Amino acid sequence: MNRSDSLVNLNKVDQWDIIVIGGGASGLGIAVDASKRGYKTLLLEKYDFGKGTSSRSTKLIHGGVRYLQNGDITLVIESLKERGILKRNAPHLVRDLSFVIPSYDWWSSPFYGIGMKIYDMMAGNLGLGKSIMISKKETIKLIPNVNKKGLRGGVIYHDGQFDDSRMAMTLALTADSKKTTLLNYCSVENLLKDQDEVIGVKFHDNINFKKYEARSKVVINATGVFAEDIIRMDQPDIDKMIQPSQGVHIVLEKKFLKSKHAILIPQTSDGRVLFAVPWKNYVVVGTTDTQVKKASDEPKPLKDEIEFILNNASKYMSLKPKMTDIKSVFAGLRPLAATSNKKSTKEVSRSHKIDIAPSGLISVLGGKWTTYRKIAEDAIDSAISINKLKKKKCKTEKTKLFGFKKRVEWSDPMHIYGSLKSKVESLGGSTDNTSLSDKIFITNNIIKWSIIHEMAMTLEDILARRTRCIFLDAEESKRIAPMVAKKMAEILEKDQKWIDKELKNFNKLIKNYIV
Numbered sequence: 028m029n030r031s032d033s034l035v036n037l038n039k040v041d042q043w044d045i046i047v048i049g050g051g052a053s054g055l056g057i058a059v060d061a062s063k064r065g066y067k068t069l070l071l072e073k074y075d076f077g078k079g080t081s082s083r084s085t086k087l088i089h090g091g092v093r094y095l096q097n098g099d100i101t102l103v104i105e106s107l108k109e110r111g112i113l114k115r116n117a118p119h120l121v122r123d124l125s126f127v128i129p130s131y132d133w134w135s136s137p138f139y140g141i142g143m144k145i146y147d148m149m150a151g152n153l154g155l156g157k158s159i160m161i162s163k164k165e166t167i168k169l170i171p172n173v174n175k176k177g178l179r180g181g182v183i184y185h186d187g188q189f190d191d192s193r194m195a196m197t198l199a200l201t202a203d204s205k206k207t208t209l210l211n212y213c214s215v216e217n218l219l220k221d222q223d224e225v226i227g228v229k230f231h232d233n234i235n236f237k238k239y240e241a242r243s244k245v246v247i248n249a250t251g252v253f254a255e256d257i258i259r260m261d262q263p264d265i266d267k268m269i270q271p272s273q274g275v276h277i278v279l280e281k282k283f284l285k286s287k288h289a290i291l292i293p294q295t296s297d298g299r300v301l302f303a304v305p306w307k308n309y310v311v312v313g314t315t316d317t318q319v320k321k322a323s324d325e326p327k328p329l330k331d332e333i334e335f336i337l338n339n340a341s342k343y344m345s346l347k348p349k350m351t352d353i354k355s356v357f358a359g360l361r362p363l364a365a366t367s368n369k370k371s372t373k374e375v376s377r378s379h380k381i382d383i384a385p386s387g388l389i390s391v392l393g394g395k396w397t398t399y400r401k402i403a404e405d406a407i408d409s410a411i412s413i414n415k416l417k418k419k420k421c422k423t424e425k426t427k428l429f430g431f432k433k434r435v436e437w438s439d440p441m442h443i444y445g446s447l448k449s450k451v452e453s454l455g456g457s458t459d460n461t462s463l464s465d466k467i468f469i470t471n472n473i474i475k476w477s478i479i480h481e482m483a484m485t486l487e488d489i490l491a492r493r494t495r496c497i498f499l500d501a502e503e504s505k506r507i508a509p510m511v512a513k514k515m516a517e518i519l520e521k522d523q524k525w526i527d528k529e530l531k532n533f534n535k536l537i538k539n540y541i542v
């Protein structure tokens with residue numbers, strides 16, 4: 028992917044078939060689907076690909092055990108099917124992860140055991156493994172750090188795990204390889220209209236500080252929690268459509284879990300579920316569900332949310348984590364559909380909706396990472412249904428994603444590049460493959476690759492989304508940031524002033540990730 032090439036493409040096209048606004052899971056998924064069907068597509072992202080909710084998830088490709096508890100059967104069946112498709116199409120990024128549900132009373136194991144058997148049945152032949160009930164001794168063997176006081180046994184079940192922002196990047200690269208034009212750091216500021224019909228967008232390039240207009244047969248709004256802002260550019264008087272709900276995760280050292288299995292805590296003090304998931308040598312624990320009034324680009328974790336996670340996780344861990352043990356904390360916003368009744372956000376369905384405005388503007392509302400492919404298919408089928416596009420069949424069920432590699436070594440941090448691993452490693456000399464940190468994995472070759480092939484523009488892009496340094500260990504990221512900025516400046520041919528500006532922005536940002 029090359030930003031300058033994308034800018035050149037802009038001038039070559041008078042009218043696109045599709046303009047997608049938003050470069051998260053939904054927007055990038057739509058770009059892949061659109062390009063596979065052969066539509067001329069432009070995608071515009073205000074910041075970096077995956078900067079929004081799509082880099083702040085629990086990192087699960089799952090049917091959703093909690094949705095099963097809520098009785099949202101259609102969503103669970105759809106998600107389990109998509110889980111299987113995604114694992115088949117990106118085996119280098121999605122892996123099978125087993126979860127242990129520890130039980131502390133007589134009824135829990137049979138209750139969750141039966142529930143998980145139903146979950147297995149719903150997955151059909153796309154299942155990842157059979158769930159089973161296990162004894163107390165087996166539970167301790169699998170999770171040595173589990174709280175043993177009152178423990179009676181447990182249940183194991185299987186779901187998928189992934190690296191969300193690397194998946195976003197993989198979708199961007201897949202769309203790019205199928206001739207989609209993608210631009211990060213371009214914010215849509217208004218819609219172009221011909222009488223009552225939406226015929227394109229006005230946008231600002233935040234790197235070159237230039238304004239553009241682009242025309243298209245259809246505009247698809249995939250801006251997640253900001254979808255309402257775009258809809259208001261078309262219909263200023265609409266009622267509230269989206270209720271943002273914040274979810275926080277904390278990241279701990281591996282010693283708090285000491286297992287390759289994850290824990291599902293089935294009942295928190297607010298009646299939700301909580302996960303403790305091994306991820307890249309650390310443990311991610313979350314999440315929360317807190318209604319917030321206004322969406323923001325960089326949501327801030329609340330002290331109450333962090334305490335809630337620590338308190339609930341501590342009940343299940345023999346080594347109790349404290350505030351000072353937190354290596355990173357991050358928050359994301361769920362774009363839940365606003366409801367007029369007094370439902371709490373945890374009860375609002377996570378399934379997606381496609382809104383078609385009288386002007387022809389198509390908006391994606393809600394959804395999950397797991398179902399991004401189906402969301403994309405539904406969005407484009409909607410454009411076809413209102414005669415905005417020539418009918419063409421969706422092909423993504425069988426589309427292998429960029430870097431597809433059937434078998435990868437999960438303990439190798441380079442597995443995220445799949446079949447491209449050796450290309451990344453051969454960009455510089457052999458010392459360029461040595462990590463700049465003992466704690467988090469980042470090399471000079473990765474920095475170079477991210478800039479040349481993955482459109483990384485800022486220090487944050489590299490440390491937050493091309494690699495996951497900030498999300499794993501914020502203090503350590505702060506320590507290596509000057510080294511990374513210097514290397515970036517060398518590749519991008521930037522001066523000390525650029526380095527200083529990047530470090531200033533980075534030091535402001537990192538405060539949100541440090542407790």
Ligand SMILES: Cc1cc2nc3c(=O)[nH]c(=O)nc-3n(C[C@H](O)[C@H](O)[C@H](O)COP(=O)(O)OP(=O)(O)OC[C@H]3O[C@@H](n4cnc5c(N)ncnc54)[C@H](O)[C@@H]3O)c2cc1C
Binds near residue numbers: 071073076251
């Ligand atoms: C705490 C939490 C945990 C989750 N865990 C999971 C999980 O484990 N598994 C799962 O399947 N799902 C999970 N989800 C859900 C999943 O992460 C989201 O459904 C998904 O990431 C939403 O993607 P999106 O593309 O719709 O939105 P986003 O990722 O937010 O993307 C929208 C993009 O639009 C851009 N944008 C906004 N305005 C403009 C503009 N004017 N011009 C151009 N671009 C613009 C934004 O910068 C942003 O990048 C979780 C969600 C949360 C909050």
